[in-house]
Amino acid sequence: MVTSFWQPVTAFCENHNSEHEYTSIKRIYEFFLALATCNTIVPLVVDTPDPDVKLLDYQGESPDEQALAYAAAAYGFMLIERTSGHIVIDIHGERLKFNVLGLHEFDSDRKRMSVILGYPDNSVKLFVKGADTTMFSIIDKSYNMDLIKSTETHLHSYSSLGLRTLVIGMRELNTSEFEQWHTSYEAASTAVFGRAAMLRKISNHVENNVCILGASAIEDKLQHGVPEAIESLRTAGIKVWVLTGDKQETAVSIGFSSKLLTRSMTQIIISSNNKASSRKSLKDALERSRKLDAVSMQIALIIDGGSLVHILDTDHEEELFQLASLCSVVLCCRVAPLQKAGIVSLVKKRTSDMTLAIGDGANDVSMIQMADVGVGISGQEGRQAVMSSDFAMGQFRFLVPLLLVHGHWNYQRLGYMILYNFYRNAVLVLVLFSITVLHIKNSTERRNLGYFSCGTGNPIDDCWRCDPNWQQNRKRLADCGIGFGRNAIGGRDGKFYVVTDPRDDDPVNPRPGTLRHAVIQDRPLWIVFKRDMVIQLKQELIMNSFKTINGRGANVHIANGVCITIQYVTNVIIHGLHIHDCVPTGNAMASPSHIARLVMQFLIVYSALPTIIVGILDKDLGRSTLLRHPQLYSAGQRNEAYNKKLFMLTMADTLWQSMVIFWPPLFAYWKSTIDVASIGDLWTLAVVILVNLHLAMDVVRWYWVTHAVIWGSIAATFIVVMIIDAIPKLPGFWAFFHVANTGLFWALLLGIIVAALLPRLVVKFIYQYYFPSDIQISKGLPINITFLSILLS
Numbered sequence: 001m002v003t004s005f006w007q008p009v010t011a012f013c014e015n016h017n018s019e020h021e022y023t024s025i026k027r028i029y030e031f032f033l034a035l036a037t038c039n040t041i042v043p044l045v046v047d048t049p050d051p052d053v054k055l056l057d058y059q060g061e062s063p064d065e066q067a068l069a070y071a072a073a074a075y076g077f078m079l080i081e082r083t084s085g086h087i088v089i090d091i092h093g094e095r096l097k098f099n100v101l102g103l104h105e106f107d108s109d110r111k112r113m114s115v116i117l118g119y120p121d122n123s124v125k126l127f128v129k130g131a132d133t134t135m136f137s138i139i140d141k142s143y144n145m146d147l148i149k150s151t152e153t154h155l156h157s158y159s160s161l162g163l164r165t166l167v168i169g170m171r172e173l174n175t176s177e178f179e180q181w182h183t184s185y186e187a188a189s190t191a192v193f194g195r196a197a198m199l200r201k202i203s204n205h206v207e208n209n210v211c212i213l214g215a216s217a218i219e220d221k222l223q224h225g226v227p228e229a230i231e232s233l234r235t236a237g238i239k240v241w242v243l244t245g246d247k248q249e250t251a252v253s254i255g256f257s258s259k260l261l262t263r264s265m266t267q268i269i270i271s272s273n274n275k276a277s278s279r280k281s282l283k284d285a286l287e288r289s290r291k292l293d294a295v296s297m298q299i300a301l302i303i304d305g306g307s308l309v310h311i312l313d314t315d316h317e318e319e320l321f322q323l324a325s326l327c328s329v330v331l332c333c334r335v336a337p338l339q340k341a342g343i344v345s346l347v348k349k350r351t352s353d354m355t356l357a358i359g360d361g362a363n364d365v366s367m368i369q370m371a372d373v374g375v376g377i378s379g380q381e382g383r384q385a386v387m388s389s390d391f392a393m394g395q396f397r398f399l400v401p402l403l404l405v406h407g408h409w410n411y412q413r414l415g416y417m418i419l420y421n422f423y424r425n426a427v428l429v430l431v432l433f434s435i436t437v438l439h440i441k442n443s444t445e446r447r448n449l450g451y452f453s454c455g456t457g458n459p460i461d462d463c464w465r466c467d468p469n470w471q472q473n474r475k476r477l478a479d480c481g482i483g484f485g486r487n488a489i490g491g492r493d494g495k496f497y498v499v500t501d502p503r504d505d506d507p508v509n510p511r512p513g514t515l516r517h518a519v520i521q522d523r524p525l526w527i528v529f530k531r532d533m534v535i536q537l538k539q540e541l542i543m544n545s546f547k548t549i550n551g552r553g554a555n556v557h558i559a560n561g562v563c564i565t566i567q568y569v570t571n572v573i574i575h576g577l578h579i580h581d582c583v584p585t586g587n588a589m590a591s592p593s594h595i596a597r598l599v600m601q602f603l604i605v606y607s608a609l610p611t612i613i614v615g616i617l618d619k620d621l622g623r624s625t626l627l628r629h630p631q632l633y634s635a636g637q638r639n640e641a642y643n644k645k646l647f648m649l650t651m652a653d654t655l656w657q658s659m660v661i662f663w664p665p666l667f668a669y670w671k672s673t674i675d676v677a678s679i680g681d682l683w684t685l686a687v688v689i690l691v692n693l694h695l696a697m698d699v700v701r702w703y704w705v706t707h708a709v710i711w712g713s714i715a716a717t718f719i720v721v722m723i724i725d726a727i728p729k730l731p732g733f734w735a736f737f738h739v740a741n742t743g744l745f746w747a748l749l750l751g752i753i754v755a756a757l758l759p760r761l762v763v764k765f766i767y768q769y770y771f772p773s774d775i776q777i778s779k780g781l782p783i784n785i786t787f788l789s790i791l792l793s
């Protein structure tokens with residue numbers, strides 16, 4: 001809330017022109033009239049419970065204007081009504097209607113506004129109000145200089161108290177001046193193109209030779225908690241720069257009251273009005289600040305908008321930046337909106353630092369948009385700043401929790417989650433990659449099978465077919481297998497069965513000599529064919545274990561009918577058959593790629609949920625600790641949560657964990673008859689358990705939902721693996737139950753988990769115990785005790 005107190009400076013227009021001679025009383029009258037009229041305030045009549053009492057509410061974008069209008073009302077110049085064409089002022093009980101002939105709105109370049117009023121007596125007057133610098137440049141130079149000097153002294157003393165000052169001036173327009181202005185104003189107002197520029201030109205033309213009526217000073221009260229907030233931000237290692245449109249003295253005074261400036265700081269002021277002197281001041285300031293910096297003096301740089309224009313215009317950005325970098329505080333005053341954005345862009349261009357701009361007015365919009373993070377304060381200055389910001393808040397002090405608490409949490413979570421997700425995905429991918437590499441190696445490697453090698457290009461064929469007597473030695477094929485099926489012996493240990501009959505008339509009671517009859521036998525059989533034949537199956541050919549169907553030597557087609565089903569059986573070799581043009585029966589088998597996809601989905605689902613929950617909820621430190629020790633924020637500035645070293649360490653750990661997951665089960669089951677589906681179950685479980693335990697090790701704050709998702713994911717994986725292995729149609733049917741019955745499976749699982757996590761646990765412990773970071777010291781625990789207690793309980 002802007003509370004106002006104002007003090008008109010009575011000014012006497014020592015005009016030599018007798019036409020414009022005013023008495024001091026009349027000037028005071030004009031001063032208040034200017035306060036009541038030269039604004040964009042809209043008065044609203046508000047009803048009260050008492051029907052006879054009405055209240056006036058002044059609505060306007062600028063709180064300063066509201067304050068001035070209220071002040072004028074308090075002194076008997078009450079703005080009652082405003083329409084586009086006129087304005088009604090109640091002057092000590094007498095209502096006067098003035099025609100509003102023109103209004104030149106405030107803009108940040110002119111830093112003033114004006115209104116042209118037609119009096120009831122047909123005289124026309126121009127009222128101007130604006131910043132002292134721009135007002136003094138348009139006053140009638142024939143004034144009494146003492147008057148100007150005394151106004152300046154007053155303005156200086158007001159602004160040194162931190163008050164926002166405005167100067168009010170007036171000029172009576174004679175008929176020809178008015179006509180001239182009116183014609184161009186009308187033309188500009190209705191122009192389609194370049195309207196703003198035309199209006200600005202007209203306003204610059206008419207706003208001159210004004211006589212000073214007075215000056216006002218308004219207290220722009222600091223919001224609650226601003227000094228403390230600025231102190232916290234600075235302790236957090238954030239460089240605070242203030243960019244304001246205010247006068248230098250006001251800005252410095254507010255700087256002190258907001259604890260941005262302290263008495264122990266040395267102020268370096270650059271305030272010049274031409275190129276050469278700005279450059280010289282900059283140079284001197286740079287030299288001086290280097291000397292001061294050498295003796296570790298805190299420096300505050302105060303620079304005004306005029307000097308900034310010259311400095312930024314003349315390629316002295318680098319010097320300005322160097323100077324600013326040496327200063328602990330930079331205060332830029334009388335800066336225009338675009339200059340604010342220019343300064344933000346200067347910092348952005350020259351450093352890799354993040355910039356945050358916070359402001360409440362329309363004049364802060366460009367800087368808010370330029371900064372990496374824009375924050376708008378929704379206050380009395382309209383909603384433009386809020387509309388263009390990334391974050392909106394009601395009070396400046398909320399910036400502290402936004403940065404120190406939420407900023408810190410988000411940084412920690414994000415840094416950790418990037419590393420963790422790299423790890424989580426890489427562990428899975430590395431295990432799958434190893435499986436694929438092994439698979440390719442197995443299917444291409446000859447494993448010394450082809451000692452008869454006759455270069456068929458196919459390692460299996462090389463192995464048996466190059467033997468000129470292969471017909472007598474057919475069963476050698478059983479030892480020629482490669483890949484995961486290499487251990488299948490088929491019907492090697494059984495007798496030969498010769499298929500003589502291609503028919504499949506009676507699938508229920510197949511006759512001897514048919515393929516169906518051969519494959520349903522219980523004993524091991526090596527099935528061969530007497531001659532070329534096409535077998536058209538009436539129903540699925542459901543095979544029994546320990547069978548080899550060896551079509552070599554004959555041209556055997558299984559075609560145009562139903563196909564072969566191999567289900568719940570082991571040790572089947574089918575070789576040299578042409579199987580084609582099958583009619584699907586709906587009993588499709590799951591393919592390995594289908595299973596791989598399934599596994600991927602499980603992993604994504606099982607490990608994604610904990611990641612999301614921890615990524616949203618985990619907090620390394622509590623809110624009050626973070627607010628009490630703003631220094632903790634600088635962990636982000638030092639890239640503590642995500643940096644190259646951590647990334648490399650995580651990747652090394654990932655490699656280790658993936659190797660620990662992949663190799664031990666492979667070695668343990670190498671010689672056994674355990675198939676790949678069972679090892680696959682072990683790998684799946686190990687990956688899911690590991691990635692979840694890994695996460696659990698780093699969780700600091702446990703909520704029930706964190707417990708639910710982490711332990712729930714592990715449990716869910718077990719359950720789904722069991723469900724999948726209980727579906728007879730899928731390969732690997734019953735695999736899990738088969739292996740889970742053995743102690744080796746559980747020993748492997750436990751071994752993998754311990755061995756995979758141990759290096760990480762040890763490194764973590766050493767780091768936290770011997771080289772603790774600020775955050776770990778604040779936590780007060782050398783290691784994540786919560787996790788250990790969960791593990792041990």
Ligand SMILES: Nc1ncnc2c1ncn2[C@@H]1O[C@H](COP(=O)(O)OP(=O)(O)OP(=O)(O)O)[C@@H](O)[C@H]1O
Pocket residue numbers: 062064065106108111112113129130131132165166243244245246247335336337361363
């Ligand atoms: N409605 C107005 N009428 C006349 N002069 C104004 C008006 N609003 C602001 N001014 C003058 O123009 C100057 C610049 O205004 P601007 O809005 O750019 O910055 P500010 O409000 O002073 O500071 P900040 O950047 O902190 O918002 C003000 O200091 C004031 O002297």
Ligand SMILES: [Mg+2]
Pocket residue numbers: 245361363381
């Ligand atoms: Mg402002």
